[in-house]
Amino acid sequence: MSAYNLNESYDSYRTVDLEARAAAASPYELVLVLFDGLLDELARARGHIEGKRYQQKGQSLEKCLNILGGLNGALDYENGGELVQGLARLYDYCIYRLSDVSVSLSLEGLDEVVGLLGVLRDGWEGVNATRK
Template identity: 55%
Template sequence: MNDSYLDYGAVDLQTRASTASPHELVVMLFDGLLDELARLRGHLEARHFESKGHSIDRCLNILDGLDAALDPDSGGAVVQDLSRLYRYCSQQLCNVSVTLSQDTLDEVAHLLDELRDGWQQVGSRP
């Protein structure tokens, strides 16, 4: 891919992030995570194992960031449940790294897509 295109994408992302609300930032992280999961699927199908490893690392980093952003003092049980779900997804992605299971990847992608939609709905409330 062209470096200019990648540079433009990075600038666009920085611009959107600088003006985003906290909920919009979380949705942006989920969008990036879901995009990377799609890339991971392609790497698994093509048997590009080095690229697969990089994609899994990126996904784990985003999940760690989402988990770290949770506020356990003000979120109560919801935050604890989200944290457990993020950790579960991380564990499943580690399993995908070893087993190359498309079914496990599908499960993780489905869970995270549902969470993304939930965050999107929370952010769109007046």
């Protein structure tokens, strides 16, 4: 079996897994599912950059940008106050950095975004744990 077929099989498995997790998730858990998918795709983008698979890198980063756009679009600007404004700025910054990474292939820029989003993901996990 070729590496392409293995990647295709993994993509199919991951899609089904994410769909199943999303279907059973509360709104807080859904955000965690999105963060998990985003961080997983960022790791894949890193592997594509390192392996000089630039077409796949572009596809991975496009998925990441779409997820970030979805997270940004779901923010409640009317009721969220300063917290929502801060999250919006952070999401916008991550989108900007990933757009730069797509051209510059900067692993440092990618790692910066992974670090920021990892901290946010941990925060959401804490919020979800206190709501149970």
